[in-house]
Amino acid sequence: MNRAAKKDCGITEYFREIYYGAVSLLKGMRVTIKRLVSPVVTVQYPRDAIVMHPMYRGHIELIPGGDYGCVCVACGTCEKACPSNVIRVMGLKEKAKGGEKRPSHFLIDYSRCSLCGLCVESCPESAIRFSLEYQLATMSRWEIVIDLMARVKETG
Amino acid sequence: MADLYQKLVMLLGDDLTVLILGIVLTLGFIQFNSLFLIWLERKVAGHMQLRLGPMEVGPHGIIQTIADGIKLVGKQLITPRYVDKWLFMLAPVIVLMPVPLAFLVLPVHPGVVVLDMNVGILLIFGFSTLNVLTILMAGWGSHNKYSLLGAIRAVAQNIAYESPLLVTVITAVLWARSLNMSAIVDAQDKIWFVFTPWGALAFLIFLISATAETNRAPFDLPEAESELVAGFHTEYSGMRFAMFFLAEYTNMFIVSAVGVTLFLGGWRGPILPGFIWFLLKSYVLVFMFLWFRWTFPRVRFDQLLGFAWKVLLPIALVNLVVTGGAIKLIDLIR
Numbered sequence: 331m332n333r334a335a336k337k338d339c340g341i342t343e344y345f346r347e348i349y350y351g352a353v354s355l356l357k358g359m360r361v362t363i364k365r366l367v368s369p370v371v372t373v374q375y376p377r378d379a380i381v382m383h384p385m386y387r388g389h390i391e392l393i394p395g396g397d398y399g400c401v402c403v404a405c406g407t408c409e410k411a412c413p414s415n416v417i418r419v420m421g422l423k424e425k426a427k428g429g430e431k432r433p434s435h436f437l438i439d440y441s442r443c444s445l446c447g448l449c450v451e452s453c454p455e456s457a458i459r460f461s462l463e464y465q466l467a468t469m470s471r472w473e474i475v476i477d478l479m480a481r482v483k484e485t486g
Numbered sequence: 487m488a489d490l491y492q493k494l495v496m497l498l499g500d501d502l503t504v505l506i507l508g509i510v511l512t513l514g515f516i517q518f519n520s521l522f523l524i525w526l527e528r529k530v531a532g533h534m535q536l537r538l539g540p541m542e543v544g545p546h547g548i549i550q551t552i553a554d555g556i557k558l559v560g561k562q563l564i565t566p567r568y569v570d571k572w573l574f575m576l577a578p579v580i581v582l583m584p585v586p587l588a589f590l591v592l593p594v595h596p597g598v599v600v601l602d603m604n605v606g607i608l609l610i611f612g613f614s615t616l617n618v619l620t621i622l623m624a625g626w627g628s629h630n631k632y633s634l635l636g637a638i639r640a641v642a643q644n645i646a647y648e649s650p651l652l653v654t655v656i657t658a659v660l661w662a663r664s665l666n667m668s669a670i671v672d673a674q675d676k677i678w679f680v681f682t683p684w685g686a687l688a689f690l691i692f693l694i695s696a697t698a699e700t701n702r703a704p705f706d707l708p709e710a711e712s713e714l715v716a717g718f719h720t721e722y723s724g725m726r727f728a729m730f731f732l733a734e735y736t737n738m739f740i741v742s743a744v745g746v747t748l749f750l751g752g753w754r755g756p757i758l759p760g761f762i763w764f765l766l767k768s769y770v771l772v773f774m775f776l777w778f779r780w781t782f783p784r785v786r787f788d789q790l791l792g793f794a795w796k797v798l799l800p801i802a803l804v805n806l807v808v809t810g811g812a813i814k815l816i817d818l819i820r
Contacts, residue, residue, distance in 0.1 A: 348797060355782065362534045362781040372537040 382462040389440045390449060391461035392482040397430075399482050402457040404433040408449035416442045417449060436478040441471055505590075508600030512589040520735040521551040527735075527776055534780045561724035566629065569721065573627030578722065578729035581620040584613035585733055588740045593668045595753055595761040606667035607655060610744055611648075614699070617737065618644040621701075621708060624730070625718040636717025639787065640708035643698055646794035647705075651695035653802040654688040657809045658748040661685065671752035678751035684809040689749040691802050693774065696741040698794070700734065702775050704782035705790060712784075742771035 373380055382388070392400040404421025416439040421431045450458045468474050494503045525540065525548060532539025540547025565574065591606035593599040603609055618641055625637020659665055661682075662673035679685040698705035709717030719730045746752060746767040753760030755767075785793070 358781045359777060362777065365534045365536055366530065367533075368536065370533065370536050370538050374538070374541060 382464060384462070386460065386462050386464070387445050387447070388461040388463040389438060389443060389445075389466075389476060390458050390478070391463075392436060392478050393457055393459050394482055394485070398432050399479070400433070400457055401455050402433050402436065402453075403455055404431050404436075405454065407452050407454060408458060411448040411452040413446060413448065414442050414444055416440070433479055437475060438478060439475050440466070441474045504600060508590055509586060512586045512600075515589070516585060516732070516736050519739050520732045521555070523735045523738065523772065524551045524554075524731070526773075527779075530773070530776045531780050555728065558728040559725055563726055564721075564723045566721050568629045570627040570629065573623045574721075577620045577624035577627060578726040580623070581617065581733040582729055582736075584616045585736045585740065587613045588744075591667050592740075592743050592747060593671050593752055594764050595759070598761070599668055602668055603666065605665045607659065607665050607670070607744070607748075610740070611652065611655065614737070614740070615644075615648070617733070620733075621718045624722070628718070628721040630721050632714045632716070632720045633718050636708045636710075636714045636720070640701060640718060643701070643705065643707060643790060643794075646791050647695045647698035647798075650691050650794060650798035650802040651699060653799065653806055654692040654695070655748060657684065657688045657802070657806050660806070660809055660813060662748075667747055667752075671747060671754065674751040674754060678749065678754070680749040682812075684805050684812060685749060687805050688802070688809070689745070691798055691805070692745055692749065693771075695794075695798060696745060697775060697778055698790070700737045700741055700775070702734075702738065703779040704785050706779075706784060707787055707790060710784060738772055738775055739768060742768045742775070745771050 392402055395401050402419075404419050406419050406421075409417045409419050418435070418437045419433050420435040420437075422434050423429050423431050445460075447460070450460065466474065491503070494507075497503075498506065528550070529539040529547070540550040543550040543553050565571070588610045590600040591603050591609055621640040622637045625633040625635075625640070628634070658670065658679055661679055662670040664670055664673065680689045701708050707717075708714075709719065714720070719727055722730065743764070746764065750767050750771075753764040755763035758766075
């Protein structure tokens with residue numbers, strides 16, 4: 331006999347329903363009382379913040395190192411690889427012959443970045459990585475255009 | 487303190503002094519209780535959802551409710567255009583009137599009760615019925631379909647759940663053989679009523695019906711947010727809304743206190759003084775209501791009424807008969 335046919339067949343079904351209802355309610359109450367005494371998962375944000383996981387994908391940043399703060403050679407591969415066209419690298423050479431090219435500005439318009447990671451993959455010098463930055467609220471859309479060169483000099 | 491009390495007695499006479507002191511203490515307690523319960527509700531809700539709840543105002547947000555109260559006092563009392571002015575204004579005033587009355591007959595400590603009435607329990611349930619009237623007044627007076635629907639639901643629900651509630655109360659009264667609250671506590675000096683099998687069942691039904699009577703989740707259909715905006719208090723703002731809020735939380739405490747008196751032996755308990763036991767037990771019951779609210783989803787309206795008439799009332803009635811039989815048997819054995 332299936333469940334539908336069994337339904338409404340008298341006093342046993344009536345008590346069975348009450349019994350199973352009560353049991354399931356008690357199960358629910360057990361869950362919530364356990365939650366009540368278990369530790370909370372939220373953080374009181376402005377006072378203490380979570381340390382981001384190393385695999386977190388923030389906006390890209392230049393890896394510090396090298397003679398002038400980073401190992402980027404301003405080749406522009408990332409600029410060409412970027413599908414959203416948000417990277418602009420400006421390089422300069424200090425000596426006409428034999429000198430290294432280095433970036434003077436490395437700009438990204440993060441508001442249009444889709445975090446695909448093609449720039450990180452395509453970089454021949456492995457000079458770019460994802461940052462752990464997540465506090466990105468700004469007052470205007472021009473402030474979200476970040477100069478990574480200035481940033482790497484600031485953070486060292 | 488004792489000197490002041492003597493002077494008051496000389497000035498006003500014995501009964502009046504006790505009454506005035508009782509009312510003043512009660513009003514103070516109502517405010518404190520609501521502030522505490524609203525904070526507790528938010529804390530319990532938070533921790534059951536693995537978050538912290540209010541934390542900013544005061545240590546662990548303990549004075550958050552006071553800040554909220556000040557905000558509500560400061561807000562404008564908006565009266566919409568086509569409301570029934572008298573009903574709309576009076577409803578939040580009347581909703582708080584039966585509330586202090588119920589405290590007067592509750593025995594909170596051995597020998598401490600403001601009005602030792604013979605029909606104490608009747609008084610409480612007689613006046614608590616006014617609560618439904620005020621909800622209907624608010625809903626009808628608001629000239630708003632959501633308010634009216636909420637009020638209609640409240641009336642249907644309160645009629646449905648008052649029946650099993652009163653039957654369980656009669657069961658307890660039958661066991662104690664008195665309608666006097668103090669006498670009911672006295673009758674439980676050997677064994678609390680909840681520790682008898684029929685008492686336990688009656689207590690369970692009382693608890694469920696009380697949840698519905700106070701319009702708490704999972705029976706909060708009169709103010710079901712997802713369907714009725716805010717139910718009967720949709721059009722109320724500022725302090726008028728706060729009055730409904732205050733009444734809801736005080737009613738929760740009263741229902742718990744009545745449950746404690748009828749089933750859990752009132753102020754009885756070892757070591758600690760009586761009134762502490764009374765408050766402790768009451769707040770444990772209040773915590774049960776909070777626990778229910780943050781565990782169960784809201785029921786459908788036909789389920790709500792069906793549960794009252796088809797499950798609670800028959801079982802409560804059978805339980806009443808069984809209790810009567812048991813009392814007769816115990817008398818025969820003695």
